[in-house]
Amino acid sequence: MPAIAQYPNYSMKKLYSFILAFILLASASVFSQTRKLPSVDLKTIDGTTINTSTFNNNGKPMLISFWATWCKPCIEELNAIFENYSDWQKETGVKVIAISIDDSKTAGRVAPFVNGKGWTYDVFKDLNSDFRRAMNVGDPPMAFLIDAKGDIVWQHVGFVEGNEKEMYEMIKLVAAGKAIPTKN
Amino acid sequence: MRIELRVEKVSNHKNKTISFFILLSLITLMNSVLAQDKVSPGAIHGNFQGDAQYYNPDSNINAPLVPEKMLMNGYANFNYESEHFLAGLRYESYLHVLQGFDPRYEGSGIMYRYLTYKKDQMEITAGSFYEQFGSGMVLRAYEERGLGIDNALEGFRVKYTPIEGLTFKGVIGKQRSFFNYGPGIVRGFDGELSLNDFLKSWSEKKTKIVVGGCFVSKYQKDADPIYILPENVGSYSGRINLQHGKISFNSEYAYKINDPSFTNHFIYKDGQCLLVSATYTKPGIGLTISGKRTDNMNYRSDRTVTGTLLNINFLPALTKQHTYQLATFYPYATQPNGEMAGSAEFFYNFKPGSTLGGKHGMNLALNFSKINSIDTVNTNNEKGYTSNFLKIGKTIYFEDLNVELTKKFSKKYKMIFTYLNIIYNKNVIQGEEGIFHANIGVIETIWKMTDKVAMRTELQHLYTKQDQGNWLEPLVEFSFSPHWFVSAYDLYNYGNEIKDKQIHYFGVSTGYTKNAVRMMLSYGKQRAGLFCVGGVCRTVPASNGVSFSITSSF
Numbered sequence: 001m002p003a004i005a006q007y008p009n010y011s012m013k014k015l016y017s018f019i020l021a022f023i024l025l026a027s028a029s030v031f032s033q034t035r036k037l038p039s040v041d042l043k044t045i046d047g048t049t050i051n052t053s054t055f056n057n058n059g060k061p062m063l064i065s066f067w068a069t070w071c072k073p074c075i076e077e078l079n080a081i082f083e084n085y086s087d088w089q090k091e092t093g094v095k096v097i098a099i100s101i102d103d104s105k106t107a108g109r110v111a112p113f114v115n116g117k118g119w120t121y122d123v124f125k126d127l128n129s130d131f132r133r134a135m136n137v138g139d140p141p142m143a144f145l146i147d148a149k150g151d152i153v154w155q156h157v158g159f160v161e162g163n164e165k166e167m168y169e170m171i172k173l174v175a176a177g178k179a180i181p182t183k184n
Numbered sequence: 185m186r187i188e189l190r191v192e193k194v195s196n197h198k199n200k201t202i203s204f205f206i207l208l209s210l211i212t213l214m215n216s217v218l219a220q221d222k223v224s225p226g227a228i229h230g231n232f233q234g235d236a237q238y239y240n241p242d243s244n245i246n247a248p249l250v251p252e253k254m255l256m257n258g259y260a261n262f263n264y265e266s267e268h269f270l271a272g273l274r275y276e277s278y279l280h281v282l283q284g285f286d287p288r289y290e291g292s293g294i295m296y297r298y299l300t301y302k303k304d305q306m307e308i309t310a311g312s313f314y315e316q317f318g319s320g321m322v323l324r325a326y327e328e329r330g331l332g333i334d335n336a337l338e339g340f341r342v343k344y345t346p347i348e349g350l351t352f353k354g355v356i357g358k359q360r361s362f363f364n365y366g367p368g369i370v371r372g373f374d375g376e377l378s379l380n381d382f383l384k385s386w387s388e389k390k391t392k393i394v395v396g397g398c399f400v401s402k403y404q405k406d407a408d409p410i411y412i413l414p415e416n417v418g419s420y421s422g423r424i425n426l427q428h429g430k431i432s433f434n435s436e437y438a439y440k441i442n443d444p445s446f447t448n449h450f451i452y453k454d455g456q457c458l459l460v461s462a463t464y465t466k467p468g469i470g471l472t473i474s475g476k477r478t479d480n481m482n483y484r485s486d487r488t489v490t491g492t493l494l495n496i497n498f499l500p501a502l503t504k505q506h507t508y509q510l511a512t513f514y515p516y517a518t519q520p521n522g523e524m525a526g527s528a529e530f531f532y533n534f535k536p537g538s539t540l541g542g543k544h545g546m547n548l549a550l551n552f553s554k555i556n557s558i559d560t561v562n563t564n565n566e567k568g569y570t571s572n573f574l575k576i577g578k579t580i581y582f583e584d585l586n587v588e589l590t591k592k593f594s595k596k597y598k599m600i601f602t603y604l605n606i607i608y609n610k611n612v613i614q615g616e617e618g619i620f621h622a623n624i625g626v627i628e629t630i631w632k633m634t635d636k637v638a639m640r641t642e643l644q645h646l647y648t649k650q651d652q653g654n655w656l657e658p659l660v661e662f663s664f665s666p667h668w669f670v671s672a673y674d675l676y677n678y679g680n681e682i683k684d685k686q687i688h689y690f691g692v693s694t695g696y697t698k699n700a701v702r703m704m705l706s707y708g709k710q711r712a713g714l715f716c717v718g719g720v721c722r723t724v725p726a727s728n729g730v731s732f733s734i735t736s737s738f
Contacts, residue, residue: 112470
């Protein structure tokens with residue numbers, strides 16, 4: 001019986017300390033409204049290592065899209081972007097970086113798959129989801145828009161046909177150096 | 185006696201949690217100090233996921249009774265990041281855990297929390313972490329939430345990059361098992377060298393070479409009254425990744441010393457696994473061929489557990505992961521005790537304007553995989569069997585030949601044709617009688633009706649003379665960009681020999697997405713089956729009810 005009496009008490013205390021710690025941390029981060037890309041090692045298609053802190057598009061916007069070869073909406077998203085990619089690049093200079101979260105089961109498919117689709121994105125592999133965790137990505141697809149200063153200014157989860165239009169509106173704002181409306 | 189033990193355990197855990205928060209608070213303080221020095225103060229980000237389901241009783245589909253009526257899994261991650269410090273935790277709650285997950289996920293708590301310091305060439309993590317050496321054949325700590333897998337290590341990890349191109353990693357810890365830790369200690373070391381980064385003279389070479397190697401050892405006390413079991417079990421591997429222009433070659437070979445366990449029936453045989461893969465690819469075309477031989481490679485930090493628990497290594501399956509529902513009926517799960525696997529895949533992009541590509545282009549994907557047993561001869565001694573490395577065993581475990589054709593007819597209209605031919609050995613994969621042969625066809629259409637409204641339909645059919653016979657599934661989905669979608673399906677087992685079992689599993693769902701928030705509400709019947717990700721599967725019981733899920737990232 002004592003164990004049963006102890007249990008809820010223990011959970012409550014744990015919960016309180018959890019909330020307390022979070023408030024403390026949150027109050028510290030009030031200073032900072034912007035968010036940069038976390039620095040995480042990824043694999044290139046060649047098999048070498050690249051750190052996300054080296055991502056750079058010379059002051060033009062970057063769109064980072066998390067996808068996998070087994071994720072249908074992800075492929076639809078990257079297809080939809082690719083249909084417009086050359087226009088988008090001409091008008092805004094945007095660069096799309098596709099982060100594959102395929103693990104070692106399907107990671108070998110990534111390069112031939114990308115070529116089979118004809119995509120010309122920069123593709124990197126996040127083999128054990130380290131970058132995915134650092135970016136708080138749950139189920140893919142999830143896309144992040146990075147501005148000239150390297151701040152993450154917009155994120156979007158999921159994909160349905162037509163979402164690429166909304167995405168492009170955001171890219172145009174960022175390319176023009178405008179803020180993304182918070183109400184959006 | 186049991187009660188006393190439990191109280192002690194709980195208070196121990198509490199102390200741990202509290203000390204962790206003291207550390208977190210310390211970092212916060214440091215953070216504010218840093219802020220005053222105009223050093224970047226960092227920020228908190230995270231995400232939340234909640235999946236709830238209300239269960240209706242339904243004896244017709246054999247849905248188990250759920251006395252709580254409603255169940256929910258919830259996860260919230262909070263990550264703090266600054267230039268050199270990272271800290272974070274995940275609060276998880278299973279009240280009670282959803283049907284189909286292991287019921288040992290019970291209650292709420294924090295099992296994932298970490299502190300990381302990184303500067304220059306060094307990175308140190310204390311607490312929980314995920315890690316993978318090479319392809320993971322020797323060590324992989326990972327999470328696959330959809331399967332309820334989380335074997336995060338709890339301990340220390342150090343990463344060190346003394347020179348560009350050379351990385352060392354060292355880990356020590358115990359593996360998570362639900363709201364506890366496995367009994368064994370896992371220790372590992374990994375080194376990786378990228379020649380093109382390491383040697384200046386190689387930096388411009390067209391040939392890229394990366395080599396690596398690792399050693400992992402687990403310790404678990406031998407408490408067995410009869411057997412003398414090895415308490416320290418070592419496993420190691422070497423790997424190479426070669427790339428020359430359009431051609432690449434990858435291979436990893438892993439070896440494990442004798443490791444009698446429940447899953448290998450306590451034989452004292454060494455284990456090994458070889459993975460080889462070659463790829464040719466250039467814009468518009470891709471070809472990849474892989475082979476794998478696995479022999480007695482179950483490697484867990486508790487020799488008594490089975491299923492997906494406390495695996496130290498990860499043995500990737502070479503089969504394609506399908507997404508259409510009927511194509512996922514017969515999924516393969518890696519057989520760590522032994523398998524000979526081969527696969528080949530071909531991708532081709534018929535460019536717009538070419539003969540077959542037509543005006544808008546066409547994509548082709550061809551895939552074949554076949555998995556057999558390894559050839560074994562029983563030895564009637566403690567080693568169990570001997571096996572000829574190159575000989576393929578006679579038993580077929582799995583075979584899958586599939587083709588997918590994506591054809592765009594206009595800017596607004598696209599179709600995807602898929603055909604699969606599958607042989608599935610249920611006896612080996614699920615431990616139940618039956619070898620099934622199935623043919624599956626799917627026609628998918630995507631029609632962009634306006635700039636914002638799109639209609640997607642699927643017509644799936646599965647043909648088999650075994651198991652539950654034929655299935656048919658029409659599905660329709662409307663999406664209203666940027667926020668809404670609605671869909672409906674009817675999965676119909678019209679070919680079931682038993683008239684009463686010719687069931688319609690229908691369902692409807694709707695979802696709303698706004699930036700990083702997604703909500704989904706579904707109602708329907710779910711068929712019992714295997715749900716798999718990456719060659720690892722969990723069985724899902726049949727259910728009938730309403731489910732709601734929400735994900736949000738901040």
